[in-house]
Every structure is written in C-alpha cells, then in structure tokens.
Amino acid sequence: MTGQLPVLQVAAPLLCAPLCVLLRSRTVAWLLFLVASLASLTCAALLAVRVDRSGTLRYAMGDWQAPYGIEFVVNGFNTPVLLLVSLSAVVVAVYSRRSVAGELAPRRVPLLYACLCLTLAGLLGLAITGDVFNAFVFLEISSLSTYTLIAMGRRRQALLAAFRYLVIGSVGAVFVLIGIGLAYAVTGTLNMGDLAQRVTGGHDNRSLQAAVVLVFVGLAVKMAVFPLHAWLPAAYAEAPSAVSTFIAATGTKVAIYVFCRFAFTVFGATLVFGAMPVGRIGLLLAALGILLGSAAACFQDDLRYLLAWSSVAQVGYIVAGVSLATTAGVSAAYLHMIMHSVTKAALFATAGLLLLRLGTVRLAALAGVGRRMPWTFAAFVVAGLGLVGVPPTAGFVSKWALVTALVEQGQWLVLAAMLSGSLLAVFYVGRVVEVAWFREPTADAEPAAAPASMVTAIWFLVLLSVSFGFDASLPAHLADAAASALLGNGGG
Amino acid sequence: MIASHYVYWTFFALMLIGLYVVISHGNLLKKLIGLTLFQVGVFLFYIGLGKRDGGSAPIISDGVEVYSHPLPQVLILTAIVVGVATLAVGLALAVRIFEAYGTVEEDEVVERDRADLATGHDGHQAAGRDSGGS
Amino acid sequence: MTAFSLINIVLLAILVATAVTITRLRALYEAAMLAALFSLVTACLFVLLDALDVAFTEAAVGVGISTVLILGVLALTRSREAVTQRRRRLPGVAAVLLVGGTLGYASLDLPAFGAADSPVHSHPLTEVYLHQSQEAVGIPNTVTSVLASYRGLDTLGELVVVFTAGLAVVSLLGPLRRRRPTRPERPRPIADFDLADYRVIRVVSGGLLPFVLLFALYVLFHGEYGPGGGFQAGVIFASGFVLYGLVFGLDRAQRVVPHAALWSLVTLGLLVYIGLGMATMLLGGSFLDYDVLAPGNPATGQHLGILVVETAIGITVASVMTTIFFSFAGRGVSR
Structure with missing residues (x-):
C-alpha cells in the first residue's frame, strides 16, 4: 500500500469533499475535513521520510508510463510544500470548528468544509503533479474553491473581493494555459520531465521564451507578486477567519513552489535565469513589493487588512530569494516560506479570534485589548515579533538566511529594501501593540469567551514558530533538500 | 509566414479582444463575457496546434491514414468545462453583488463601499439574505 | 484545399467581427446573444479543425448553458452597461499591447499551421x-x-x-x-x-x-x-x-x-x-x-x-x- 501514497495524498481530501455535501451535517463535515487533513499529513510525512531515504518517487496514473499518462512526482522540492499544506490544514481544522460556527449560517457550514477539502486537494495536487496540464487543472480546482470560500465572508465586501479575485485569477490561469500551449507547440509533450529534456538547447526559440513569460505572469497573479497583488488584501481580509488563516498559510506559497518547479525543472535555469532576465525582474519586483506592501500595511486601520498587506511584502521576500537562483537563495526562500506560513497563520488566526470575541478588528476598537485578554494578545505579540524578524523567532532565522544569500550575490539594493521592510514591520506591528496595550479600553462590554480549540490552534502555531526560532534544523534540512533537488539534477 | 500563420494570428486577436474587455470594462457581466471570449481564443489556438493538413477527426476508421492529434482536443474539452464552471460562479457572484449593492458596475460598487467607510457602516449583510434566499 | 481556406477565412472574419461588436455593445441582452453566435461559429470552426468532440461540447456549453445562465442573470440584474470611462481604457490597451507583443513574438517560431512535421x-x-x-x-x-x-x-x-x-x-x-412539501403554493400574480x-x-x-x-x-x-x-x-x-x-x-x-x-x-x-x-x-x-x-x-x-x-x-x-x-x-x- 505504501506505493500508493502519492495518490492517497490527493485522493483522501478529494473523497471527503462530496461526502461532506452528501451527509449534510455540520459535525460530520467538520470531522471529515479533520480526517482528510490528518490523512494527508500522514501521507506527506511518510512520503517525506521515504524521499529522504531513497530519492525521487514517481507514480504513474492508470499505469500509463509518462509521458503517455499523467505522473505524480515526489522529491525534495515538494515534500516541504506537502507537509506545510497538510499541517496548516490540520491546524485550521482544529481552529475552524468554533470559528466557523460563529461566523456562518448553519446551512452553509457543510459547504464550507467541502470547499476546504477541495482547496486542500487542489493545492496538494498542484504540488505533487508532474504534468503541466494537470497542474492547470489542480490550479483551477484550488482557485475555484477559494473564490467560493472567500465569498462566504460575513460582509458584502467579500462578494466583490471574491469576484475580483475570480476575474484576475482566471485571467492568470488562462495565461498559464497559453504558456503551456506554446511550450507544447514546440515540444509536443506535457510531462515536466520530458519537457525539460526537449527544451534543452532551444534557448533562442522565441515561442519558448514567450511561454516562459506567459506562464510566469500567470503564476505571478497567484503568487500576488507586485504589481499583480491587487486581489490579495481584500480576499484575505474579507474571507471567514478559518479560510483566511488557511489561504494565508498556503495559497501563495504553493504558487511560489510551482514557479520554482517551472523555472528550475521544466524550462531550466539556463533559459530562465541565463538567457532571459527573469532573475533581475524578479528581484526588482520583489523589492518594490516589499516596500509597497509594508508601507501600505502601515496605513491600514483594520487589523486583517494590515496583515494582508504585510503578506504582499512577505511574498516579496520569498520571491527575492528564488530570483537569486542560487542554492543559498532558494533554500532561504523555502525556509522563509515555511516560517512565514506558520507566523502569518498564527496572526490571522488571532485576528479571527479577536473578531469573534469583539465583533470587529478595527484598530480603534482594539484599544486596551491587550489588558482585557492577555493570552490572546500575547500570542499576537509573539507572532508579530516573528513577522518583524526579532531573534529568537522563526522569522529571524529565515530572514537571516535571506540576508546571507543576498550579501553573497552583492544585491545591496534588494537588501536595503528588505531591511526597510523590516523597519516598517516594526512600525505596523508596534502600532497594533501600542493601541492594544497602552490605550484605555473604550467599550465596557465583556468580550465573548475564547473557545479552547481556537486558543489551542493559535498557541500551537506560536510555539511552533518559537521552537523553529531556537532550533531550525528540521525546516532548514527540508529547505536545503528542496534547493539541491531544484538546482541539482532537477529530477523532472 | 502569412499563409502559414494567419490562423494563429486571428486566434491571438480574439484573445486580445477578450482580454481588453475583461480589463477595461467595468460592468461585471461584460467582464465575464470578455473572459469567455479570451478563453475561446485560447481553445482555438490549442485545437489549431493539433490540426494536420488533410487530416480527419481522430476517430480511427478504415481507409483513413492521416488524423489530427487527439491530445489538444482532450485538453480543450477539459478547459471548456473549467471555463463554464468559472462563468457560473462568476455569474452567481454578480447576482449577489447586485442584491447587496443594487448595481453590477464595478466603479459604483467601489463608490458605495467608500461611502460605507465614511459613515462607519460595517457592510454587514442582513441575516435573511445571507442565509441564501428561500 | 482552397475551399477549406475560404471557409476558414470567412468563419474567422465572422468571429472577429462578432467579438468586436460584443465589446462595443452596451445592451447586454444583445451582447449575450452575439456571444452565443460567437460560440456557434467557433463550434463550426472546431469541426473544420477536426475536433468533433470539442465542437459538440462548445455548442452545448457556449450556445446552450452559458447563454441560458447569462440571460437568467440579466433578468435578475441590469441589462444595460454604463459607459466605459476613459481612464479605464488605458490599462486595457497597455495589457493588450504587452500580451499581443508577446504572442506575436511567440508566433515567429511556431511551426506552420497544419504542418505534418x-x-x-x-x-x-x-x-x-x-x-x-x-x-x-x-x-x-x-x-x-x-x-x-x-x-x-x-x-x-x-x-x-x-x-x-x-x-x-x-x-x-x-x-x-429544503423546501417543505406542505407549504402552500404561492398564488401566481395575474400579470405573470x-x-x-x-x-x-x-x-x-x-x-x-x-x-x-x-x-x-x-x-x-x-x-x-x-x-x-x-x-x-x-x-x-x-x-x-x-x-x-x-x-x-x-x-x-x-x-x-x-x-x-x-x-x-x-x-x-x-x-x-x-x-x-x-x-x-x-x-x-x-x-x-x-x-x-x-x-x-x-x-x-x-x-x-x-x-x-x-x-x-x-x-x-x-x-x-x-x-x-x-x-x-x-x-x-x-x-
């Protein structure tokens, strides 16, 4: 049965989605989502161990050997992503029980869990597939279910946020589709490994260069790279809390992984970073994204918008690492992907808890919150320090790795942008802390009690982030393995 | 070049017309129609890749030697379905936006949100509507 | 072969003309009907390109389901588009130029249409x-x-x-x-x-x-x-x-x-x-x-x-x- 692990990874959440709808009970749907995420975490962990021991795993769907059929490929480059997505799903499953009950009409709850299962399956499939068109299909599964989840937000702004994301996301997906079509036209294949072989030597093929541009522009929409980030703030901030926690932890990260997969193992680094200036453009956009995202975060007066804008900046950090196209850079990017995912999930989860207890997360309404609910807010502060990158938190470890990688390549301007981004982060996190701790409470109404499950989920993330700050050997090992898998032989 | 590529260029032109509508038009329904045009352009491009001069449909039969390629057709069958699914979701969102704001023009919706912000109204949806109609 | 090219060119011309008209029409019912026509012509073109299954699907989806849905939504919302403001045109034109340039560049190395090799x-x-x-x-x-x-x-x-x-x-x-079966039927308005x-x-x-x-x-x-x-x-x-x-x-x-x-x-x-x-x-x-x-x-x-x-x-x-x-x-x- 262990040979079937790669497909079980995706099939488990996929199977749970229709069951959620069929059984129509809130508790059962939640249990199914929990089971789905636990099952995929188990699969991901087992796969990670096997890959670490014996290298690349391939799984041929329907027993049709690649490139005639679709194959799943598990290698060092995607095990961290599989683990990250599944672990986030488990935490969100624990968190969502009470969070969703407090935010949604009961009839919609099973649908929400079904969509969460679908998003999970879509993201995992996107991370594991070794076929470019299949990647497009999984991209659409995860996107379509994400639009639906965002539209379930409690305010009417959620509808426009979802619609805008739908339009720009679909345009991005069609760009990817055109790019895949152009690559197919000049190679005749859709399998990533086969494509990589047929692409070598064709560096001055203009169709191929255009394919690179179109695929990357399409993915940049999903990654929310500046200047294609416009959908992100409202989408994250208006979605139900459990959903924003989940997609903030996973959505853009998986897209960044797909970018790496295409850049290093499909089109090849010599074409993408050698013959074409993707690396330089990536660094430029990353620096601009860091500055703009951080600056915009400073001006927000709603906690969730503030966090969402900070996500735009953090995508910039990761893209900067990838764009260096060095082992150190890519490894640092993976590390930051993991660390930021944990940190930002903790922050969005805390914001969701505050929203549940106070009814609003406008900064003005948060006055004195730190004194009224010290435990909830302490979690926010610790995670916020991680966002800034203060030692000894997870954020420090990964930012340090990024700084080292940038210095190695002499990218001083990007480094300056990164440091000013961190200074701005001190400001916008500090602003929240100032309001919450040093201002007199305005409302005298007692806040609603904090559900234990939500507090557990939040503190689990916070403690995970702190423990990674003290001992980052596990994520560092995963990130190094990923970087060497991507930049080494590729592995198709 | 013209004789061998004019078909592709027309398909690209169709994509661009669709793309323009998606980006520049503010009406949400028009945007979705534009998205459909954009996608159809891509579908035609894929099918064009599989076409072979003098070929026939890839349904194997006696006496036919030359077939067009089945793979692009399979891909586009999938893509058409994905397209109509996206359209349905987009239309459903447009209906809800109309019910919540009274308009399907993006600019007017944004204006109304700004007005909300100025008056301090939260944009909270009425519970009855939110639970999904009758 | 020439007949094929001729049909091809005519269909392509109709497609482009329809697409341009759709963008210019502010009356959305008409635009929806033209979109259906667009799909129908596309389906014909798919047949010419030997993609019978795709033509079948495009006809069923584009002409059938999509049109019904769009018309249904128009009945629920508003069927006239506001005038597109001038400031909105620039991003569209810019995107079209960039993407068009990329696609045109790409086509320089595309294999000839219909080539067997x-x-x-x-x-x-x-x-x-x-x-x-x-x-x-x-x-x-x-x-x-x-x-x-x-x-x-x-x-x-x-x-x-x-x-x-x-x-x-x-x-x-x-x-x-779930609809309760015992609920009395709503009396239909006379004008319905x-x-x-x-x-x-x-x-x-x-x-x-x-x-x-x-x-x-x-x-x-x-x-x-x-x-x-x-x-x-x-x-x-x-x-x-x-x-x-x-x-x-x-x-x-x-x-x-x-x-x-x-x-x-x-x-x-x-x-x-x-x-x-x-x-x-x-x-x-x-x-x-x-x-x-x-x-x-x-x-x-x-x-x-x-x-x-x-x-x-x-x-x-x-x-x-x-x-x-x-x-x-x-x-x-x-x-």
Missing part, C-alpha cells in the same frame, strides 16, 4: 494515442480513450471543477433550506407571463423532451465510437430539464427532480469516479488503471472502466447543471 505530430505520443491505443484500449474514438484512460486524472479534475461550481452556486444563491399557457410551446416541448433525453443517452454510450461522451450527454440531459423548467415552471420541475435527490446525484457521480480509482488500487493496480478490472483481458477492463467513468461524468454534469439552473431561476422567483 511539427513537434506535436512527430512526438511519440502521436503514435501511442492513435495506433497503440487501438490494441491497449480498443476504442475507435481516440479522444475518448485519451480523455478517460490515458489522462483519466485530468478528467477527474474536470469533474471536481464542475462539482465545485455547483457547490459555489448553491452556496451563493441557495436554496440551502407563463410559457405553459401557450399550447404550441407546451405540446412541442412536451413531445421533444423524451427525444432530448434519449439523445443524451445515445451520446453517452456512443462516445466510444463517435463524437460524444459523458460531458456532452450530461449537458444535453440538463438542457432537457431546463426546457421543462422554463415551460412548465420551476415548481413542477422541482417536483420531478427534488432538490435533495439532485444533490445526491451530484455527489454520486463524483464518488463513483473516485471509488473506481480506489477499486483499481484495491485490485492491485494504480489509481484508475482499468486493466485490473478484467484480469487477463485488459481491453475489456478498459471498456468497462471508460463506460463507468463516462456514466459518472454524465450523472454529475447533468445534475450540477440542473442545480445551477434551478438556483438562478429560484433566485428570480424568490424576489
């Missing part, structure tokens, strides 16, 4: 799909064998996307509550225009319905030999119900297929498909490896697998499309 046709995939599949799968329509067997996972993904769309529409528009009052429409559509459903079944089971398959069949089946709902009213249509039953069918198709994959795994094969369904006789197994898959697709697509239509139509009734 292009990478697409010279890749070993061609040989496998067109010839080896005749022994390995044994189905004349290679589109069906690639769709359901070689790339069965893509098709599963496509079905999941349809399922997600159904979920999304129901979550946005309802009905989420009802198609069932017209005898011609009633008789014709009533007489047409069995044939529509029969045709859907034909398309479903004939997909191995000719153009057709689960998706097209599902859409045709759904259009039968849509026709019934349009003519005889939503209440009667929902009495024929109650909402709960519809939802069970939606999930049923998907569960059958995933279940088939699980079954092949339990029988010792890979996910969706139909060979193991009939040990010793792979072609029979493939036949069986493809038939199950097509049926599963048909069930889910038909019920999702019907659900989506009922959701939009029900929204209109409740207002």
Whole structure:
C-alpha cells in the first residue's frame, strides 16, 4: 500500500469533499475535513521520510508510463510544500470548528468544509503533479474553491473581493494555459520531465521564451507578486477567519513552489535565469513589493487588512530569494516560506479570534485589548515579533538566511529594501501593540469567551514558530533538500 | 509566414479582444463575457496546434491514414468545462453583488463601499439574505 | 484545399467581427446573444479543425448553458452597461499591447499551421494515442480513450471543477433550506407571463423532451465510437430539464427532480469516479488503471472502466447543471 501514497495524498481530501455535501451535517463535515487533513499529513510525512531515504518517487496514473499518462512526482522540492499544506490544514481544522460556527449560517457550514477539502486537494495536487496540464487543472480546482470560500465572508465586501479575485485569477490561469500551449507547440509533450529534456538547447526559440513569460505572469497573479497583488488584501481580509488563516498559510506559497518547479525543472535555469532576465525582474519586483506592501500595511486601520498587506511584502521576500537562483537563495526562500506560513497563520488566526470575541478588528476598537485578554494578545505579540524578524523567532532565522544569500550575490539594493521592510514591520506591528496595550479600553462590554480549540490552534502555531526560532534544523534540512533537488539534477 | 500563420494570428486577436474587455470594462457581466471570449481564443489556438493538413477527426476508421492529434482536443474539452464552471460562479457572484449593492458596475460598487467607510457602516449583510434566499 | 481556406477565412472574419461588436455593445441582452453566435461559429470552426468532440461540447456549453445562465442573470440584474470611462481604457490597451507583443513574438517560431512535421505530430505520443491505443484500449474514438484512460486524472479534475461550481452556486444563491412539501403554493400574480399557457410551446416541448433525453443517452454510450461522451450527454440531459423548467415552471420541475435527490446525484457521480480509482488500487493496480478490472483481458477492463467513468461524468454534469439552473431561476422567483 505504501506505493500508493502519492495518490492517497490527493485522493483522501478529494473523497471527503462530496461526502461532506452528501451527509449534510455540520459535525460530520467538520470531522471529515479533520480526517482528510490528518490523512494527508500522514501521507506527506511518510512520503517525506521515504524521499529522504531513497530519492525521487514517481507514480504513474492508470499505469500509463509518462509521458503517455499523467505522473505524480515526489522529491525534495515538494515534500516541504506537502507537509506545510497538510499541517496548516490540520491546524485550521482544529481552529475552524468554533470559528466557523460563529461566523456562518448553519446551512452553509457543510459547504464550507467541502470547499476546504477541495482547496486542500487542489493545492496538494498542484504540488505533487508532474504534468503541466494537470497542474492547470489542480490550479483551477484550488482557485475555484477559494473564490467560493472567500465569498462566504460575513460582509458584502467579500462578494466583490471574491469576484475580483475570480476575474484576475482566471485571467492568470488562462495565461498559464497559453504558456503551456506554446511550450507544447514546440515540444509536443506535457510531462515536466520530458519537457525539460526537449527544451534543452532551444534557448533562442522565441515561442519558448514567450511561454516562459506567459506562464510566469500567470503564476505571478497567484503568487500576488507586485504589481499583480491587487486581489490579495481584500480576499484575505474579507474571507471567514478559518479560510483566511488557511489561504494565508498556503495559497501563495504553493504558487511560489510551482514557479520554482517551472523555472528550475521544466524550462531550466539556463533559459530562465541565463538567457532571459527573469532573475533581475524578479528581484526588482520583489523589492518594490516589499516596500509597497509594508508601507501600505502601515496605513491600514483594520487589523486583517494590515496583515494582508504585510503578506504582499512577505511574498516579496520569498520571491527575492528564488530570483537569486542560487542554492543559498532558494533554500532561504523555502525556509522563509515555511516560517512565514506558520507566523502569518498564527496572526490571522488571532485576528479571527479577536473578531469573534469583539465583533470587529478595527484598530480603534482594539484599544486596551491587550489588558482585557492577555493570552490572546500575547500570542499576537509573539507572532508579530516573528513577522518583524526579532531573534529568537522563526522569522529571524529565515530572514537571516535571506540576508546571507543576498550579501553573497552583492544585491545591496534588494537588501536595503528588505531591511526597510523590516523597519516598517516594526512600525505596523508596534502600532497594533501600542493601541492594544497602552490605550484605555473604550467599550465596557465583556468580550465573548475564547473557545479552547481556537486558543489551542493559535498557541500551537506560536510555539511552533518559537521552537523553529531556537532550533531550525528540521525546516532548514527540508529547505536545503528542496534547493539541491531544484538546482541539482532537477529530477523532472 | 502569412499563409502559414494567419490562423494563429486571428486566434491571438480574439484573445486580445477578450482580454481588453475583461480589463477595461467595468460592468461585471461584460467582464465575464470578455473572459469567455479570451478563453475561446485560447481553445482555438490549442485545437489549431493539433490540426494536420488533410487530416480527419481522430476517430480511427478504415481507409483513413492521416488524423489530427487527439491530445489538444482532450485538453480543450477539459478547459471548456473549467471555463463554464468559472462563468457560473462568476455569474452567481454578480447576482449577489447586485442584491447587496443594487448595481453590477464595478466603479459604483467601489463608490458605495467608500461611502460605507465614511459613515462607519460595517457592510454587514442582513441575516435573511445571507442565509441564501428561500 | 482552397475551399477549406475560404471557409476558414470567412468563419474567422465572422468571429472577429462578432467579438468586436460584443465589446462595443452596451445592451447586454444583445451582447449575450452575439456571444452565443460567437460560440456557434467557433463550434463550426472546431469541426473544420477536426475536433468533433470539442465542437459538440462548445455548442452545448457556449450556445446552450452559458447563454441560458447569462440571460437568467440579466433578468435578475441590469441589462444595460454604463459607459466605459476613459481612464479605464488605458490599462486595457497597455495589457493588450504587452500580451499581443508577446504572442506575436511567440508566433515567429511556431511551426506552420497544419504542418505534418511539427513537434506535436512527430512526438511519440502521436503514435501511442492513435495506433497503440487501438490494441491497449480498443476504442475507435481516440479522444475518448485519451480523455478517460490515458489522462483519466485530468478528467477527474474536470469533474471536481464542475462539482465545485455547483457547490459555489448553491452556496451563493441557495436554496440551502429544503423546501417543505406542505407549504402552500404561492398564488401566481395575474400579470405573470407563463410559457405553459401557450399550447404550441407546451405540446412541442412536451413531445421533444423524451427525444432530448434519449439523445443524451445515445451520446453517452456512443462516445466510444463517435463524437460524444459523458460531458456532452450530461449537458444535453440538463438542457432537457431546463426546457421543462422554463415551460412548465420551476415548481413542477422541482417536483420531478427534488432538490435533495439532485444533490445526491451530484455527489454520486463524483464518488463513483473516485471509488473506481480506489477499486483499481484495491485490485492491485494504480489509481484508475482499468486493466485490473478484467484480469487477463485488459481491453475489456478498459471498456468497462471508460463506460463507468463516462456514466459518472454524465450523472454529475447533468445534475450540477440542473442545480445551477434551478438556483438562478429560484433566485428570480424568490424576489
């Protein structure tokens, strides 16, 4: 049965989605989502161990050997992503029980869990597939279910946020589709490994260069790279809390992984970073994204918008690492992907808890919150320090790795942008802390009690982030393995 | 070049017309129609890749030697379905936006949100509507 | 050959003209009808490009389902577009120039249209799909064998996307509550225009319905030999119900297929498909490896697998499309 692990990874959440709808009970749907995420975490962990021991795993769907059929490929480059997505799903499953009950009409709850299962399956499939068109299909599964989840937000702004994301996301997906079509036209294949072989030597093929541009522009929409980030703030901030926690932890990260997969193992680094200036453009956009995202975060007066804008900046950090196209850079990017995912999930989860207890997360309404609910807010502060990158938190470890990688390549301007981004982060996190701790409470109404499950989920993330700050050997090992898998032989 | 590529260029032109509508038009329904045009352009491009001069449909039969390629057709069958699914979701969102704001023009919706912000109204949806109609 | 090029050029010209007109029209009903025309011409072009299955699907989806949905939404919202402001034009023009430049650049190295020696046709995939599949799968329509067997996972993904769309529409528009059967029928306003009052429409559509459903079944089971398959069949089946709902009213249509039953069918198709994959795994094969369904006789197994898959697709697509239509139509009734 262990040979079937790669497909079980995706099939488990996929199977749970229709069951959620069929059984129509809130508790059962939640249990199914929990089971789905636990099952995929188990699969991901087992796969990670096997890959670490014996290298690349391939799984041929329907027993049709690649490139005639679709194959799943598990290698060092995607095990961290599989683990990250599944672990986030488990935490969100624990968190969502009470969070969703407090935010949604009961009839919609099973649908929400079904969509969460679908998003999970879509993201995992996107991370594991070794076929470019299949990647497009999984991209659409995860996107379509994400639009639906965002539209379930409690305010009417959620509808426009979802619609805008739908339009720009679909345009991005069609760009990817055109790019895949152009690559197919000049190679005749859709399998990533086969494509990589047929692409070598064709560096001055203009169709191929255009394919690179179109695929990357399409993915940049999903990654929310500046200047294609416009959908992100409202989408994250208006979605139900459990959903924003989940997609903030996973959505853009998986897209960044797909970018790496295409850049290093499909089109090849010599074409993408050698013959074409993707690396330089990536660094430029990353620096601009860091500055703009951080600056915009400073001006927000709603906690969730503030966090969402900070996500735009953090995508910039990761893209900067990838764009260096060095082992150190890519490894640092993976590390930051993991660390930021944990940190930002903790922050969005805390914001969701505050929203549940106070009814609003406008900064003005948060006055004195730190004194009224010290435990909830302490979690926010610790995670916020991680966002800034203060030692000894997870954020420090990964930012340090990024700084080292940038210095190695002499990218001083990007480094300056990164440091000013961190200074701005001190400001916008500090602003929240100032309001919450040093201002007199305005409302005298007692806040609603904090559900234990939500507090557990939040503190689990916070403690995970702190423990990674003290001992980052596990994520560092995963990130190094990923970087060497991507930049080494590729592995198709 | 013209004789061998004019078909592709027309398909690209169709994509661009669709793309323009998606980006520049503010009406949400028009945007979705534009998205459909954009996608159809891509579908035609894929099918064009599989076409072979003098070929026939890839349904194997006696006496036919030359077939067009089945793979692009399979891909586009999938893509058409994905397209109509996206359209349905987009239309459903447009209906809800109309019910919540009274308009399907993006600019007017944004204006109304700004007005909300100025008056301090939260944009909270009425519970009855939110639970999904009758 | 010249006749082919001529038809091609005429169709392409019609397409471009239609597309341009759609962008310029502010009356959205007209734009929707032109979009349907656009799809119809596209379908013709697909036939010329030897893509019969795709043409079939485009006709069913673009002309049928999409148009019905857009018209339904126009009835619920506003059918006139505001004037596009000048400041909105710039980003569109910029994007068109950038993307157009990239595509034009790309076309410089594209193989000539229809060339027999292009990478697409010279890749070993061609040989496998067109010839080896005749022994390995044994189905004349290679589109069906690639769709359901070689790339069965893509098709599963496509079905999941349809399922997600159904979920999304129901979550946005309802009905989420089960209709209570005891609820008295709402008296119909006198001014309400009802198609069932017209005898011609009633008789014709009533007489047409069995044939529509029969045709859907034909398309479903004939997909191995000719153009057709689960998706097209599902859409045709759904259009039968849509026709019934349009003519005889939503209440009667929902009495024929109650909402709960519809939802069970939606999930049923998907569960059958995933279940088939699980079954092949339990029988010792890979996910969706139909060979193991009939040990010793792979072609029979493939036949069986493809038939199950097509049926599963048909069930889910038909019920999702019907659900989506009922959701939009029900929204209109409740207002």
